[in-house]
Amino acid sequence: MAAEENNLALLEEPPVLSPGQTFDSVTDTITDVVLKRPIGMAWLGGLAVGVGLLGLLGMAVTWLLLRGVGIWGINVPVAWGFAIINFVWWIGIGHAGTLISAILLLFKQTWRNSINRFAEAMTLFAVACAGMFPLLHMGRPWLGYWMFPYPNSMGVWPQFRSPLVWDVFAVSTYATISAVFWFVGLVPDFATMREEATHPVARKIYGMLSLGWRGSARHWTRYEALYILLAGISTPLVLSVHTVVSFDFAVAIVPGWHTTIFPPYFVAGAIYSGFAMVLVLAIPIRKYYGLEGMITMRHLQNAAKIMLATGLIVGYGYFFETFVALYSGSTYERFMIHNRWFGPYAWAYWSLILFNILIPQVLWWPKIRASTSWLFFISLIVLVGMWLERFVIIVTSLHRDYLPSSWGHYTPTRWDWATYMGTIGLFTAAIFVFIRIVPAISIFEMRMLLPQSEVKE
Amino acid sequence: MSHAMTAPSIYGLVAEFETPTDLVKACKAAYAEGYREMDAYSPFPIEEASEAIGFHKSAVPLIVLVGGILGGLSGFGLQYWINVIAYPLNIGGKPFNSWPAFIVPSFEMTILFAGLSGVFGMFALNGLPRPYHPLFHVDRFSKVTRNRFFLCVESTDPKFDLTGTQQFMERLKPLSISEVPH
Secondary structure, rough: HHHHHHHHHHHHOOOOOOOOOOOOHHHHHHHHHHHHOOOHHHHHHHHHHHHHHHHHHHHHHHHHHHHHHOOOOOOOOOOOHHHHHOOOOOHHHHHHHHHHHHHHHOOOHHHHHHOOOOOOOHHHHHHHHHHHHHHHOOHHHHHHHHHOOOOOOOOOOOOOOOHHHHHHHHHHHHHHHHHHHHHHHHHHHHHHHEEEEEEEEHHHHHHHHHHOOOOOOHHHHHHHHHHHHHHHHHHHHHHHHHHHHHHHOOOOOOOOOOOOHHHHHHHHHHHHHHHHHHHHHHHHHHOOOOOOOHHHHHHHHHHHHHHHHHHHHHHHHHHHHHHHHHHOHHHHHHHHHHHHHHOOOOHHHHHHHHHHHHHHHHHHHHHHOOHHHHHHHHHHHHHHHHHHHHHHHEEEEHHOOOOHHOOOOOOOOOHHHHHHHHHHHHHHHHHHHHHHHOOOHHHHHHOOOOOOHOOOO | OHHHHHHHHHEEEEEEOHHHHHHHHHHHHHHOOOOOOOOOOOOOOOOOHHHHHHOOOOOOOHHHHHHHHHHHHHHHHHHHHHHHHOOOOOOOOOOOHHHHHHHHHHHHHHHHHHHHHHHHHHHHOOOOOOOOOOOHHHHHHHHHHOOOOEEEEEEEOHHHHHHHHHHHHHHHOEEEEEEOOO
């Protein structure tokens, strides 16, 4: 009976796990990527690109520290520029990781089990990239600790009525909780790595990281209780983080920023770009490491559907931004929209509509969703589109505000680009290193997907 | 009673099983037999196994709750103290205790404290990190992180008796039974 139902289910959707897997095959497929597989040219090449761009980041940051933020294109009135565009872009990308690991866990979407580990890693690295930007943008990053409330000899304290201080709390909490969530998820898998590794040094390192995990039933019970609670608290956390990021804008009175629709539309946009990044990473990784049995077409298609849905929410956000601006009767709001459509940055606005709203509609066709190259291509388009969205929000809103006498123009310099490309390098290098030292798929959660894991009465 | 002398010299007896179903059956049988100082070991969480050995409730949710409440209170308290007592600033005539503005950091502190106390609490209750454990002396036990399921009856159990417990375990038809040295 159950077998028949399973067969019927197979007809409808590709399986979450390819049939015929066992505890051994799941363990070996995942651990072999780290322990057995020789270092290939493709991996080395990818790492080289990442490390090369990371070098560029080092150069850009060094020059920034020597010369100050004047090397960037920012100036009054556009004082935020690339730094904040990239901050919002990266942190948004990170959100899909938490969505997959926490929200889908709460909804018992077991298909998430094979992509949550690297999606969480993606979150960590994306948050690391994001966090650098506000820090570098401060001009004197070595005084960054002034953002935290600590007793100091100056006798001053942060201004808690400012969304920028909220952001410090939101992003640092997010980074901390994402890191511990990731580590807690890894502990049982480190124990597996400890036993599977043959090199004594590797066994020692994985042994220490596993904290001596031995799979005790009591431990598992507490572990599961914590895991679901972490998911439960991460869910409002991730929603709060991008909400607070949107407050950085919405609480200000600049036309184009002062909008109540920002929080939901920022959160949807974050998940949109995050799933695009998940696909950009998952498609080559599953192919190269032969993980198609675990990261199946089902995962890619589900991710595509989530992109389609969140993309429509983002489209709704664009629509209402425009509608409210026109309906408000406020000259400044109307001018803001007019300037977005026909002003000097109209190219950015219309490319954003094309990349974020129009092109992704092809995902309605099941054939497109079934093609990895199409999905990869559309995901790249969405990543660019979401970057442009932040560019439009920040630059077009700031460059022409209330006073025509203070209008200006913003052009990024080569150092802006170098810093941005550099963080892409940091992200790429971190992902490539991660794939080779940590099981990229959660082994113990994959075992739970096997029919053999069920306890029969 | 002669076995009572030998009991402390070993940690316990461990039986190996091939499927989670066998493990849960063995746990239930051991519990019915009167054993309490025992633990099941598996490569993934099996709720039924911990139920069967009589471990029902963990303190983790309570720790998370208390941590969260403390975090929220200290987050709000910090902001109240700064803005009302230590460093009162008149910003556009707003009250010093502008509580709506303090909600976001208080919320974030709630989450931070709840999460961290949960993680540290879980590891502390589990007695981890603990790199050494007697069970690691048993070679076959290394499969616990792969594909095997174990039930260990510890020698501290009042009913533990080397031959008696071994005979009991044999009736469960395990793949193997090993003594666990200290």
